[in-house]
Amino acid sequence: MKARNSETKEALILFVSLLGLISNYFCVLLVDRATSYMLIVVKFVIFCGDTMYYKKRVCAYCGKGFYATAPGQKYCSYECREKAQREKRREYRRRRFRRGRGYSPKPKPGDKCIRCGYDISHALEYSHEVHGFLCANCHRLIHSGSERRMRNAVRGYPVKLLGALYDPGFPHEPIRCYLCKQLVTPAIWEMHHMIPRSVGSNYLGMEDVVIVCANCHRILTRANNIIERYFVKFLNSELNPYYPHYTTLNQYEKLSLAIKLEIIRSFYQFLREKWNEILSQLRQSVNNDLS
Secondary structure, three states: OHHHHHHHHHHHHHHHHHHHHHHHHHHHHHOOHHHHHHHHHHHHHHHHHHHOOOOEEEOOOOOOEEEOOOOOOOOOOHHHHHHHHHHHHHHHHHHHHHOOOOOOOOOOOOOOOOOOOOOOHHHEEEEOOOOEEEEHHHHHHOOOHHHHHHHHHHOOHHHHHOOOEOEEOOOOOEEEOOOOOOEOOOOOOEEEEOOOHHHOHHHHHHHHEEEEOHHHHHHHHHOHHHHHHHHHHHHOOOOOOOOOOOOOHHHHHOOOHHHHHHHHHHHHHHHHHOHHHHHHHHHHHHHHHHO
16 A cells, blocks of 8 residues: 555646646747746646655565655654654663663762872763773874864864853963863863753854853762752852842743843852862761761
8 A cells, every 4th residue: 555655646646747837838929937836846746745845765664665754764654753862762771781881880970080190089080991980082183083173173172152151361262160160171171051051052152151160060960969059059149140130040030031041040150169169078978978
C-alpha cells in the first residue's frame, strides 16, 4: 500500500506539472504573464504540498522511502529519529566501557588537583588520562579541543563576544576570568549564561554571557545554594537597580527578560567583588566535612 501511495504521489506531481503548462497557455491569453505564473505556483503548493521541493529519500534508521520536508532531514518520522539517537547514545556508552571509562568517581573532601593543587571540590573532575582528579582548567588543557579553540581565537573568534561581561585584552580577547581575575587562555575560558537558556535567554544575544575560567564556571553551576544566597543579599541591597520595588526571588521571576538582564548584570559585578569570600566559604565547608 505504501509503495502504491508513493507511486500515486509521483504521478500526481507529473499530472499537476502538465496541468500547469496547459493552463499557462490559456492564462496568458486572458491575464498578464505575472498572474499566470502566480496561479501555477498556487496549484503546485495546493496539490503537491511539501513533496515539491525535495526528492525522495531513504530513512537512515528504518530504510523506508519518504519525501523530506527539510534539506537536512535523515529520518522519515520523529520516532525513527528518537530511536536512532538512543542507539547512538548506547553505542557511545559501550565504547566508553570498552576503553575503561564507564565510571568516573566523584571528588571527596580533601581531594586536590594533582597538577596545580586546586582544592575546591566543585571544580574537580576525574581524568582518565592521568587517572586522578584535575581541576577544570587543567582538564581543559590536556584535551585536543584546546587546539581548536586556539585556532578560532587566532581567526578572530573573540570579536563575537562584544556585549558580554569580560575583561578585554588586545584586541577584544578575554585575558582574565571575570570573577577570579586569573589569567586565562582561549583554551580555558568559557561562556556562562547568566540567565538560564530554558527561561528564554537565547533571544538576548551576548549581553547575557559572562566570560569565566572553567573552574569558576563549574562553581557557578554546582554551588547553587551559595550563589542564590548572595543573590538574595544583592536584591535587598542598594546595589540592585530596582531596589525598593523588586527585592525577593518571586518578584524577580515574574519580571521581563530586559529587566532581569539589567539586574543580573549588576549582580555579577557585585559577585565579582565577593568572589574571594565565596571561595573561602567553599574551602571552609570542605574543612568542616573533613573534621
